[in-house]
Amino acid sequence: MDENKKKKLYFRRKKILGVILTVMIFLYSGVNLYINGKDYLGELKHIWRNATHGYTTVTHAMEKVEDALTDEMYGKMCFVEIFSYANVLMDKREISSFAYIKDETGSLHYATFYRDHDPEMFEYAMRVYRLKESVAESGTNVMFVIAPSKYVPDDGRLRMGLPVNDPHDRVNEMMFYLNRLGIDTLDLNNYLPNDRVTYEDAFYKTDHHWSVDAAYYSTEVLVDRLAEDYGYDLDADTYLSDDSYFKVTYENGMLGSMGRATGICFSGLDDFTAYYPNFTMNFYRSCIDADGTEFEYEGDITQTLYDFEELYSTDDVYDVSQYGLYLDELQVYEHIVNNDNPDGLKVLFIRDSYFSPVITFLAPMCSEIDAIWNMDKSHTIDIDAYLSEHEYDCIILEYYPYNIEEKGFSFFEDGQ
Numbered sequence: 001m002d003e004n005k006k007k008k009l010y011f012r013r014k015k016i017l018g019v020i021l022t023v024m025i026f027l028y029s030g031v032n033l034y035i036n037g038k039d040y041l042g043e044l045k046h047i048w049r050n051a052t053h054g055y056t057t058v059t060h061a062m063e064k065v066e067d068a069l070t071d072e073m074y075g076k077m078c079f080v081e082i083f084s085y086a087n088v089l090m091d092k093r094e095i096s097s098f099a100y101i102k103d104e105t106g107s108l109h110y111a112t113f114y115r116d117h118d119p120e121m122f123e124y125a126m127r128v129y130r131l132k133e134s135v136a137e138s139g140t141n142v143m144f145v146i147a148p149s150k151y152v153p154d155d156g157r158l159r160m161g162l163p164v165n166d167p168h169d170r171v172n173e174m175m176f177y178l179n180r181l182g183i184d185t186l187d188l189n190n191y192l193p194n195d196r197v198t199y200e201d202a203f204y205k206t207d208h209h210w211s212v213d214a215a216y217y218s219t220e221v222l223v224d225r226l227a228e229d230y231g232y233d234l235d236a237d238t239y240l241s242d243d244s245y246f247k248v249t250y251e252n253g254m255l256g257s258m259g260r261a262t263g264i265c266f267s268g269l270d271d272f273t274a275y276y277p278n279f280t281m282n283f284y285r286s287c288i289d290a291d292g293t294e295f296e297y298e299g300d301i302t303q304t305l306y307d308f309e310e311l312y313s314t315d316d317v318y319d320v321s322q323y324g325l326y327l328d329e330l331q332v333y334e335h336i337v338n339n340d341n342p343d344g345l346k347v348l349f350i351r352d353s354y355f356s357p358v359i360t361f362l363a364p365m366c367s368e369i370d371a372i373w374n375m376d377k378s379h380t381i382d383i384d385a386y387l388s389e390h391e392y393d394c395i396i397l398e399y400y401p402y403n404i405e406e407k408g409f410s411f412f413e414d415g416q
Helices: 003-052 058-071 075-090 122-137 169-180 212-230 257-262 306-310 352-365 381-389
Strands: 099-104 109-110 141-146 184-187 245-254 270-277 282-288 294-300 333-338 345-350 366-372 394-399
Touching: 003 270, 003 282, 058 294, 075 257, 099 257, 109 257, 122 141, 122 169, 122 381, 122 394, 141 169, 141 212, 169 184, 212 270, 212 352, 270 352, 333 352, 345 352, 352 394
Parallel strands: 141 184, 141 394, 345 366, 345 394
Antiparallel strands: 099 109, 245 270, 282 294, 282 333, 333 366
């Protein structure tokens, strides 16, 4: 066969393959729209409604549209699991171009090859300082808390050369500035893991969150610090004793956010241990979700602060994380009133999802707890204005190490 015929045959095969792939894509798209069309349409209407009411920006709305199209894609997790299993067969410890890496215990970590220096770190600390100064006249105490990183340096769990995203330099720099500015700080990296809550018990393999065991222990640490620094008596002997809660472990039932991204074949499943109160207490709770929708609950602690739909949902494991048992994992705004402890402490949390279990465990010891998640792009609360209208005994700012960035400090900017 001469050279020209070979070229023609080569390009003919390419065209045939291209046509076949194009037809397959259109067929798949048609099946996807047939099965999920109503869900897509409903989600698009919901996004449009939020955009027209000012609950979201155009950019965020477009991101929500893209998320809706990909999250509801027909057979999505089947494709993810096939890719996941292929990585397992190759004995790989990274997946999706090093989006995640896996240590020798099977626990997933964030990965990165480059860590850029953030020149605004001191400015973030100054915003915390300005916040503290703004409430000083009312006698409000302010504490900055760092949740522990899942990555523990030099513990030998990772294969040599894997590019883990180590946030400890960022944490140390932030804590340095805060301490120099006279801000009370609590770095929970110094407390976890430990002999009581080991590494395996402190973090989920498939999720970036700490475990409920770690959150309960950290509540004890926080209460001790509040007593030591500010003299608050929160009656920990009653509400954080060995008899205050009972534990139930649900085996192989949880798939965290990291596991949903990589597939069960690569990540495995986690056990989930829940803490349930041995006491009754009457609460009122109102909250606002990221779409601006308000919810109200009233009744016993388990009826108001626990979301059992997250635990016993009939949805498949890819849709629900049991970590949402506590305060639905994360809402933009929480207002919790303890009707049985009207003279207790009044606390504001500026926080992320790490502290949802902590707030639940702390609520019986307080009269009121408000909580703001200020990193949400669609419905951000103006913290400066909010603090001018509300007073608290204590304000606690809590940050997961990877959340120490510009959008996490959207308050008291530019010396205001």
